[in-house]
Amino acid sequence: MTMFYMPVKVYDEPEAVLKNGSLMKKYGKKALIVTGRSSAKKNGSYDDVCRACDENGIAHVLFDQVEENPSTDTIIRARDFALKEGADFVIGIGGGSPMDAAKSIALMIRHSDKGKEYLHQEGQPGDTVPIVLVPTTCGTGSEVTAVSVLTVPEKQTKISMKHKVFADLAFIDGKYLAAAPASVLCNTAFDALTHMYESYINVKASDYSRMCVHSGLVMWSRSLDILRGNRQPSAEDLTNMMRASMMAGMAIALAGTVLPHGLSYSLTYKMKVPHGKAVGYFTAGYLAEADSKDRDYLLHTAGFRDLEDFQAVLLKACGDVEVPDEILEGAIDELSANTAKLSAVPFPCDRGTLERIAFYTKNHKSGK
Numbered sequence: 488m489t490m491f492y493m494p495v496k497v498y499d500e501p502e503a504v505l506k507n508g509s510l511m512k513k514y515g516k517k518a519l520i521v522t523g524r525s526s527a528k529k530n531g532s533y534d535d536v537c538r539a540c541d542e543n544g545i546a547h548v549l550f551d552q553v554e555e556n557p558s559t560d561t562i563i564r565a566r567d568f569a570l571k572e573g574a575d576f577v578i579g580i581g582g583g584s585p586m587d588a589a590k591s592i593a594l595m596i597r598h599s600d601k602g603k604e605y606l607h608q609e610g611q612p613g614d615t616v617p618i619v620l621v622p623t624t625c626g627t628g629s630e631v632t633a634v635s636v637l638t639v640p641e642k643q644t645k646i647s648m649k650h651k652v653f654a655d656l657a658f659i660d661g662k663y664l665a666a667a668p669a670s671v672l673c674n675t676a677f678d679a680l681t682h683m684y685e686s687y688i689n690v691k692a693s694d695y696s697r698m699c700v701h702s703g704l705v706m707w708s709r710s711l712d713i714l715r716g717n718r719q720p721s722a723e724d725l726t727n728m729m730r731a732s733m734m735a736g737m738a739i740a741l742a743g744t745v746l747p748h749g750l751s752y753s754l755t756y757k758m759k760v761p762h763g764k765a766v767g768y769f770t771a772g773y774l775a776e777a778d779s780k781d782r783d784y785l786l787h788t789a790g791f792r793d794l795e796d797f798q799a800v801l802l803k804a805c806g807d808v809e810v811p812d813e814i815l816e817g818a819i820d821e822l823s824a825n826t827a828k829l830s831a832v833p834f835p836c837d838r839g840t841l842e843r844i845a846f847y848t849k850n851h852k853s854g855k
């Protein structure tokens with residue numbers, strides 16, 4: 488059975504928030520605006536959302552304490568704040584962390600009598616208060632996925648919320664990327680790329696998810712020169728990067744991620760390696776194990792000459808990282824228990840395969 492399901496209404500145009508803000512009126516009377524600590528204020532997205540709310544008679548309160556890789560404790564603090572303030576819907580602004588947090592907070596507002604364990608309980612209702620998302624980076628695609636990845640302090644790692652939660656509405660405007668530091672642009676661009684690669688080399692891939700991958704890769708390739716360090720991004724590049732990220736998000740909403748994402752979580756938790764860089768670290772190894780026709784198609788459509796070229800651009804754009812062997816072994820141990828990720832791999836995959844993938848970058852450093 489093949490299904491195509493993408494229920495988010497996406498408005499993609501310059502000044503999308505201000506031009507279409509009236510659409511939020513039907514979602515509630517008071518919004519909880521969820522952001523990280525500062526970027527939404529610096530890139531203008533927070534001001535645009537406040538203005539859109541004000542122009543449409545929507546009250547709003549701000550929760551700006553979402554950290555990178557938000558913890559379940561943060562979700563509960565935001566939920567309690569929203570209840571105290573009487574907010575009846577959520578607007579998430581930012582990269583993956585604030586948008587993922589917004590989905591979880593919307594769930595917990597609806598289930599206001601539950602504790603944080605509800606976020607990871609299977610088989611429970613996943614209904615939420617309405618959610619509006621405004622991405623300001625070009626990696627997560629969270630605006631069109633049903634995923635919310637949270638740090639669980641008690642388990643010392645990141646775990647996806649068990650409930651599938653899509654936003655109701657998303658506003659896409661490439662201008663918010665203009666204020667992003669180069670490191671954020673590069674890391675999130677590689678996150679989007681890995682979403683496309685992992686959803687393509689995946690037993691759950693379909694013609695529909697691969698349609699999203701193909702369009703996304705073509706769009707992504709137009710910005711490769713920026714990641715190579717050859718030029719600065721134009722406004723058109725920023726729009727392309729944000730759209731590619733959204734196409735990649737649609738692809739993972741349909742097919743999911745697989746080994747590189749599964750291996751990356753402990754790198755992020757234990758070494759604070761940014762998500763896109765951490766996933767990118769394991770991507771060449773995954774591509775090396777894949778069918779050669781798929782590998783060549785994915786590399787060439789994104790604009791890379793070969794695997795070594797991919798490695799070199801990743802290193803230049805995101806920087807090097809020395810990962811101790813014990814962290815790589817720990818990542819393999821963690822992934823070995825993740826049957827969902829392992830069962831999505833379309834080639835034979837035993838412990839030896841995982842070792843080759845995890846240690847690939849260490850054993851094949853290029854561009855140095």
Ligand SMILES: [Fe+2]
Binds near residue numbers: 678682748762
């Ligand atoms: Fe990702």
